[in-house]
Amino acid sequence: MNHTARLRSSLRSRAETEAARLPPLLARAEHLAGTVLLGEHGRRRAGMGDDFWQYRPVQPGDERRQIDWRRSARSDSQYVRQREWQIAQSVGIWVDNAAAMGFASDKALPAKSDRARLLALAVAILLNRAGERVGLAGADLPPRRGEAQMMRLAEALIRDGEDDYGRPQAAGLATHGRALFISDFLGDIGAVRNALTAAADRGVKGVLLQVLDPAEEAFPYRGRTIFESMGGTLSHETLKASELRERYQARLSARKAELRALCTGTGWQYGLHHTSESAQSALLWLYRAFDAGTGPGTGAGR
DSSP, X not given: OOHHHHHHHHHHHHHHHHXXXXXXHHHHHHHHHHTSOOOOOOOOOEEEEEXXXXXXXOOTTOOGGGXXXXXXXXXXXXEEXXXXXXXXXXXXXXXXXXXXXXXXXXTTSOOHHHHHHHHHHHHHHHHHHTTOXXXXXXXXXXXXXXXXXXXXXXXXXXXXXXXXXOOOOOTTOOTTOEEEEEEOOOXXXXXXXXXXXXXXXXXXXXXXXXXXXXXXXXXXXXXXXXXXXXXXXXXXXXXXXXXXXXXXXXXXXHHHHHHHHHXXXXXXXXXXXXXXXXXXXXXXXXXXXXXXXXXXXXXXXX
């Protein structure tokens, strides 16, 4: 078999694997979403509607077509005409698909990636039913409504990345819209900081959900242990794993504190969910976080 044939065979095999995963994910997300009662989404707020809401000064990220030139002509500044929220609000979702998210410490537990994708798609389904537009951040899938969009989201979410750790993406987020980032957030904290800062600069507020395996909290390892990254690029061997527990847990606590601080500073909400906990409780928390708006908060599945 030549190189081209092998490449085609590999691509076909990967496509068939992804296609087989799509219907179960969508069906599970639909079922999970069905267990959560929809909140009220008729409150008055700036967004996509027909009635005038307010004028505000132009901000970085606003498009030229949004400027109200008649109002701007009466002053030295340029203004955007905002309308009352009646139909839809744009929500951008980023779900970490890096290799590290494939970790599960026990066969009885879902991988972090499986839980993250399930929650993200279930949230999207709920928001879509409430009349909101949902899309992916950092991808060529802008926010839209409808069942076809849910299928597109499912297809995009099941694709695995090749990096060890994911890097949140703020590209593609609608100005003054909302966002949801789901990851273990154990990689480069600088990437998280940059994404949240970029989102905040565009007036985007949202929810950051950290998903962890219970073993990543308890660090139950003893004796000789070889730690390897899911992508296989990092490896560390120790003869006394238990002696690393205190330092590891201190670093994990520091990472959580830094994530909370980043969220507080940018007007986002921070949530923590363990794969051993109920997906339904995490989804309910996420949906209420969106329904109540963004701001300081913590929780998810607790």
